[in-house]
Amino acid sequence: MGTPxxxxxxxxxxxxxxxxxxxxxxxxxxxxxxxxxxxxxxVKEYATSKGLRVLQPTNLKAEAFLGELxxxxxxxxxxxxxxxxxxxxWKMPAYGTFNLHASxxxxxxxxxxxxxxxxxxxxxxxxxxxxxxxxxxxxxxxxQTECPISKEDTAGSLHDKLMIQGAELVLKTVQHIEKxxxxxxxxxxxxxxxxxxxxxxxxxxxKWDASPKAIYDQIRGLSxxxxxxxxxxxxxxSIYLKVYKxxxxxxxxxxxxxxxxxxxxSIRVAVSGGYIWxxxxxxxxxxxxxxxxxxxxxxxxxxxxxx
Numbered sequence: 001m002g003t004p005x006x007x008x009x010x011x012x013x014x015x016x017x018x019x020x021x022x023x024x025x026x027x028x029x030x031x032x033x034x035x036x037x038x039x040x041x042x043v044k045e046y047a048t049s050k051g052l053r054v055l056q057p058t059n060l061k062a063e064a065f066l067g068e069l070x071x072x073x074x075x076x077x078x079x080x081x082x083x084x085x086x087x088x089x090w091k092m093p094a095y096g097t098f099n100l101h102a103s104x105x106x107x108x109x110x111x112x113x114x115x116x117x118x119x120x121x122x123x124x125x126x127x128x129x130x131x132x133x134x135x136x137x138x139x140x141x142x143x144q145t146e147c148p149i150s151k152e153d154t155a156g157s158l159h160d161k162l163m164i165q166g167a168e169l170v171l172k173t174v175q176h177i178e179k180x181x182x183x184x185x186x187x188x189x190x191x192x193x194x195x196x197x198x199x200x201x202x203x204x205x206x207k208w209d210a211s212p213k214a215i216y217d218q219i220r221g222l223s224x225x226x227x228x229x230x231x232x233x234x235x236x237x238s239i240y241l242k243v244y245k246x247x248x249x250x251x252x253x254x255x256x257x258x259x260x261x262x263x264x265x266s267i268r269v270a271v272s273g274g275y276i277w278x279x280x281x282x283x284x285x286x287x288x289x290x291x292x293x294x295x296x297x298x299x300x301x302x303x304x305x306x307x
Contacts, residue, residue: 001025003041006159007080009167010100011046014078017171021052023072025082028056061086076177078170079132090132095177097132100170102162103196104128104144106187109137110196114162115155118221120194121213124148125158127166129173131184140184142176145169154223154245199226206230208258208306212248212274219246219276227282230306232260234298241306244288245280260304265292269306 002011003026014021024047032039040048047054053072057065066088077090077097090097103113104126110116117125126146133139145165149158176182197203199222206215206228222228223244232239255261255270262268268275282288283298 001077001082001085002043002080003027004081005042006102006163006166007043007082008046009163010078010080010170011043013167013171014174015050019174022074023053023055023069025055025057025069027083028058060089076174078174080166080170084136085132087134098129098142098173098177099132099137099139100166101128101130101137102159102166104146105130105137105141106190107194108196111198113196114158115199115221116194116196118149118153118155118158119218120221121217122149125162127162127169129169130187138187140186142173142182142184143169152220154220156224201229204228206243206306208269208271210271212250212271212276215271215276216246216248219243232304232306234304235301240284242282242288243278243280244282247277247279248274249277250274256305258305258307260300260306262295262300262304264295267291267295267300 001024002008011021011024024043026041026043026047029038029040029044031037044054044056055065055068059065060083069089069092074093076095077093079085079097079099081100085097101109101113102125103109103117104124105128108116108125113125124146126144128144129142130137130139131142145168147158147161147165153161173182204222204226206218208215208230210218219228227242227244229240229242232241251274253270253273253275257271259270260267261270261275267278269278278291280288280290281294283294
């Protein structure tokens, strides 16, 4: 059960290791692009190419879907980047249902664990498999693998690393279940202090009163999607600006936070204890570009700033 590219790697690993995948559950085709043509999920595209049976329920509690699912006679269900399952679904197989989560549980339960690990400046994260229960990401842990986070990692690069590690862990978990070697760790009595809530416009806005390192981590933790953003004030115009890539320097300055300092090649933003150097940005209606190219067509006022 899965939808995006992150889930395809795990499905591919199962197929390549000759496991019998009796069915693939993924999201319904959705309109996309300017033409609003129906687009298949990454998981459906791969599953179809392998001749696998695909189910695309809109309601996971619908009797028709539950009947089809039961007819598959799966003895194990594997969930990777899918939806929250009703109990009637995850209790169905004899060996249960396990989920792959992109964090070292119990830390970073929730919708965006990869992003928040970077935003919070973590130096490591990982992947976890666990048996699903009634709540979100709280079930008994089966296995974990750690992954270091480099200072240059973005959400995109870390996603790709964890996708590969996750597929390996899914395979390892299936093998342990197959051999009856699973020894789980209960999460119930662990105090969780780090969360991974859903990303929103509000928590993706850059706060220019933060430290240079914190702002840098936020930008890379939201790149390439959904992207950190700010409001550029240029003369009388307020411009919605996405920031995909930046760097920072730490040095004392007396310039007000958010002030833009620019020449023909660069833009830096003054913050407490240093500067954020904008490297790749996107203006409304434009593609993302490096700052030097943006400055060829954007004239910044001497009082331009971000807020």
